[in-house]
Amino acid sequence: MKNFVYFNNKFVTKNKAYVNIDTHALHYGTGFFGGIRGYWNANTKSMFLFRVKDHLKRLKNSAKLLGLEQPSDLNNLPEIIVKLLKKNSYKTSVYIRPIVFVSELTYLKFDLRNLSTTLAITTVPLEHYLNVKNGVKLMVSSWRRQSSSAIPPRAKPTGIYLNTALANTEAKTKGFDEALFLTQDGYVSEGSAENIFFLKNNKLVTPDLDSDILEGITRRTVVELAKAELCIETVERKVKLSELLCADEVFLTGTGAEITPVIQIDKKKINKGEIGELTTKLQKLYFEIVHGKNNKYKKWLTEVKTKGGEIYEKG
Ligand code: PMP
Numbered sequence: 001m002k003n004f005v006y007f008n009n010k011f012v013t014k015n016k017a018y019v020n021i022d023t024h025a026l027h028y029g030t031g032f033f034g035g036i037r038g039y040w041n042a043n044t045k046s047m048f049l050f051r052v053k054d055h056l057k058r059l060k061n062s063a064k065l066l067g068l069e070q071p072s073d074l075n076n077l078p079e080i081i082v083k084l085l086k087k088n089s090y091k092t093s094v095y096i097r098p099i100v101f102v103s104e105l106t107y108l109k110f111d112l113r114n115l116s117t118t119l120a121i122t123t124v125p126l127e128h129y130l131n132v133k134n135g136v137k138l139m140v141s142s143w144r145r146q147s148s149s150a151i152p153p154r155a156k157p158t159g160i161y162l163n164t165a166l167a168n169t170e171a172k173t174k175g176f177d178e179a180l181f182l183t184q185d186g187y188v189s190e191g192s193a194e195n196i197f198f199l200k201n202n203k204l205v206t207p208d209l210d211s212d213i214l215e216g217i218t219r220r221t222v223v224e225l226a227k228a229e230l231c232i233e234t235v236e237r238k239v240k241l242s243e244l245l246c247a248d249e250v251f252l253t254g255t256g257a258e259i260t261p262v263i264q265i266d267k268k269k270i271n272k273g274e275i276g277e278l279t280t281k282l283q284k285l286y287f288e289i290v291h292g293k294n295n296k297y298k299k300w301l302t303e304v305k306t307k308g309g310e311i312y313e314k315g
Pocket of ligand 1: 191215216217256
């Protein structure tokens with residue numbers, strides 16, 4: 001299989017994309033990244049990129065928040081991704097990882113001003129990251145979510161994902177599927193790489209932006225869909241763990257996680273361990289939309305079509 005990546009303004013095969021050992025980002029996790037899905041539709045023989053412009057907006061905000069130089073090719077991210085998919089001729093769903101990192105060859109500087117940055121994009125075939133069909137078991141992590149007063153989680157900085165890795169490792173080691181972070185002051189924050197929602201008395205609730213979360217693009221999508229399609233409002237506020245444990249339904253959202261039902265948190269089963277009705281409805285709607293099967297929400301998609309074996313961008 002071809003495996004092209006985008007690196008230093010060029011498309012090269014992955015075995016040619018190396019960084020120097022003195023690269024600043026390798027030492028200090030100085031950078032930020034995104035995660036975008038390309039959904040393959042075998043009927044239309046197209047790849048649908050989901051909310052790619054919103055991902056670009058978030059990446060640009062990350063550069064601002066962290067005070068890092070924005071590489072000039074970042075502006076062309078959607079076009080570069082289309083070209084990259086074309087070079088790799090994927091006919092499966094893919095996960096696309098754009099990363100901007102401090103590529104300056106120095107590890108003796110902490111002043112981030114005027115350090116050069118590089119955009120790289122790599123891809124991997126991916127159907128589902130979590131068990132969307134049967135749901136997942138969460139473990140309340142003994143690691144707390146990195147506070148935004150130390151590093152802003154909403155910038156999606158590379159270095160902060162050590163926090164994710166520690167929590168995820170702990171959860172997996174103890175037989176769970178994923179970790180649930182609390183904030184430093186004990187409120188519910190998010191999964192290790194997902195936002196969390198719960199349903200109680202026909203109202204959806206999700207931790208607010210002051211709960212040290214990443215403002216997820218899937219989170220925003222779910223809030224909009226629940227209101228427009230199911231007449232369910234979402235309240236964004238501080239959430240106590242005890243509320244989550246007594247919820248009627250709980251689910252995770254994320255580009256990787258999509259909409260994943262939560263059937264257990266620590267020892268407590270949610271909805272008797274059954275996947276809830278609302279979660280099922282939202283999931284069905286979401287999968288239709290991302291695969292280009294719902295015309296109303298085509299505004300969120302960039303269609304990359306195949307023509308005689310070649311793929312090209314439509315519209
Ligand atoms: N929180 C964290 C920490 C994440 O890494 C992710 C994945 N990007 C999310 C939430 C979900 O965000 P999105 O829906 O934009 O993928």
